[in-house]
Amino acid sequence: MRGSLSAEVWESINATRIELRKLRQQGIGELGNDAFFEWVKERVHLFRGAILGTLLRNDALSFIGIGTLIERASATAQLLLIKDQQLTSDPDPVREYYRLDTLLNAVSAREAYNSIYRQPVSRETVMELLILRDDVPRSLRASISDLVGQLEQIANDRSHLPLRLAHQLNVDLRFSTRDDLAQADLQITLNALLARINALSDSIRQTYLEAL
Template sequence: MLSRTASELYWMARYLERAESIVRVLDVTYKLSLMPIRSQQNQDLNLPLSLTGTHALFEEHYTRLTITNLLNFFVLDHRNPSSIYNCFQAAWNNAHSVRGSLSAEVWESINATWIEMKLMRSKGVAKVGTDTFFDWAKERAHLFRGAMFGTLLRNDALCFIRLGTLIERAYATAQLLGVKDQQLDVDPDPVREYYRLDTLLRAVSAREAYHSLYKHPVSRETVAELLVLRNDMPRSLRACVGDMVLQLERIGGQRANIPRRLAHTLHVELRFSTLDEVLAHGLQAYMVHFQGKINGLADSIHHTYLEAL
């Protein structure tokens, strides 16, 4: 496969996964903004800005930090590189460039998403409905994955799509865990802490899985175990890295030793770690360490496969 084709597929998947991750964070932020306890509302509203590092850009274009301004900034604003509108546009551009490597169903799922996104942008989120938009965006992501798994050949194209998805997903989960842990450390209200943990589980579609696996009340420790170390949780760090290892092994190639070594090393670290070891220096510090490892792996994949020789 040509480096350019692999790069387009990889980034198509990353942008689609990034859009879904932002939708999930916005959904959590929106629900927290509806809570009657208002003392730390600004801290909750800052969550998407903290995750994307866009505080300065937001303040440049909006005078007040409100949920309405936040939704406009992260859903529709073309000036925000992390907006859902820009993510879907970038994913469509990449998919259009490699149309021949995609099945008709995969292409149609992406093309229809972009067309509908443009229509929604012309109406505005308020007219569409906030919850309706969130449900639509997550549904489009599920449709893409269903078409991908159901119709694409099990070849290098699928592997690069999966790698892009998994890199983005692992990084997003680590970011969310790190920022949420920082918020919870300074939150004296146990009711609000519980609600934040519950919304965090909802953000990664893990609420039902949590209550199936753990028969006691939600706690930071068990949430961390679920989203870091459990291999049976699709969005956990261990599950994402384990799947990356499989995709890199399938791609193979004589030049692939460095990314494979990095992925295997990180997988072994997660596989044989205990919760006490993860929490020993603080969950936030562990997440920062993990994000550095994932960035290193992503750079290695880029240099090995995605740069033209």
């Protein structure tokens, strides 16, 4: 794996490791939680840029992309599940607005929301944005759609199960609507999506990693 990574990627990893060690010695509390998480986001963006800008377009890059997309889909679904639980247990409209706004900022989707909806945030529109929109990078639909493309690139004679699971999930997300979400129990829907993402992740591991 080390030979598959460029010097720029390793420099990004090492610089992050060194800076993180300094932050731990100084105490993250001194920096502040908001500033620390912004630093993490910045380092992730730099790392991703080094990967996309310098690595060969081969199976190693595809596997990095697959891991990123699985993690992104799972994290988005879990964030939505937690937020929906909070909103259901505490329906205060003021707190709802700030919780949804915090969620959008956490996934770097606030500007996308403003561009698409041009209205105050609401539970229904945020769920649509982060589950069904294919033009928002952190949405479940965009993540799974991109994942299908990555899996197609590394497909072999053992790839039937992960491809089938990915395509089925992609089709279900593609043809779902905001009305479908409004009529469903979101806790059940999100837990079901998480289970399918986990099953897809397991099938990828069993197909490509355990077979080696």
